[in-house]
Amino acid sequence: MPRSVDHDERRRDITRAAIRLLALNGPRGLTLRALADELGGSITMVTHFFPNRGAILDAVTSQLIEEGATDLASFESAELAPAERLRAFLVWLLPTTSETLQLERGRVLLSAESDAHFNVQEFFDTWERTIRDLIERYVAPLVSEGERQFYIDLLRVVQNGVVLSSVEHPKYWTPEKQVEFIDALVPVIERLSAGPEKRS
Numbered sequence: 001m002p003r004s005v006d007h008d009e010r011r012r013d014i015t016r017a018a019i020r021l022l023a024l025n026g027p028r029g030l031t032l033r034a035l036a037d038e039l040g041g042s043i044t045m046v047t048h049f050f051p052n053r054g055a056i057l058d059a060v061t062s063q064l065i066e067e068g069a070t071d072l073a074s075f076e077s078a079e080l081a082p083a084e085r086l087r088a089f090l091v092w093l094l095p096t097t098s099e100t101l102q103l104e105r106g107r108v109l110l111s112a113e114s115d116a117h118f119n120v121q122e123f124f125d126t127w128e129r130t131i132r133d134l135i136e137r138y139v140a141p142l143v144s145e146g147e148r149q150f151y152i153d154l155l156r157v158v159q160n161g162v163v164l165s166s167v168e169h170p171k172y173w174t175p176e177k178q179v180e181f182i183d184a185l186v187p188v189i190e191r192l193s194a195g196p197e198k199r200s
Contacts, residue, residue: 011049011074013039015063018056022106030056035186061123064103065130068092072134082141087186089138093131093159094182095166105167132156143193151189158185 017038021030030053036043050056071092080088095101107127110120116198130150138153162181 006048009060012063014046014056015059018060019103021107022060022110023102024106026106026112057120057123061126064127068130081189082138083186086138086142086184086189089134090155090159090182090186091179093163094175094178095116095163096178101170103168103171104163108164108167111156135159141191142190147193151193155189 014035017035018030021034021038025034032046032053034045035046035056039045046056050059060099072089077084077171078088095104095140111124135152136148141156162178163175166178
């Protein structure tokens with residue numbers, strides 16, 4: 001049984017190292033050799049768990065989603081009004097720590113690449129579906145079904161814009177400024193979705 005725990009932990013170590021390399025050097029910097037160097041071991045140590053770079057990217061996607069699910073569970077279990085829950089989710093999506101900023105930088109660098117060893121489009125399709133499904137979950141209590149798609153698109157575009165701006169201009173888009181932006185946005189969504197009689 002301890003062997004299984006070690007195996008899972010080693011896979012997580014490799015995946016974390018892969019995320020760091022993606023953020024620093026983009027996909028071309030994520031080689032089996034570079035991963036082995038980052039981890040202080042041999043290439044075999046990496047290929048024992050991941051046969052190729054595509055498998056590593058799959059693991060990166062899965063780990064990001066898995067870790068996100070853990071975070072989401074914490075505020076889903078809290079007693080929050082729908083607008084507060086939406087706010088908590090949108091703030092969670094922001095790169096407000098050095099680690100999450102690094103993750104987003106890696107994602108942006110990956111988007112500029114077409115790499116035969118990575119199914120880059122599949123990575124982005126999976127990530128986009130996951131984020132949009134989650135936005136729908138949190139916006140649904142606030143808007144009518146007929147308006148839902150509009151607000152999903154709106155929130156996704158705005159959130160993606162803040163993330164990209166934070167990667168490009170981290171000194172301007174500080175964590176505090178990002179959160180202030182979301183704090184200003186959520187009441188606007190509430191007003192827009194409330195109907196004409198409640199907007200004034």
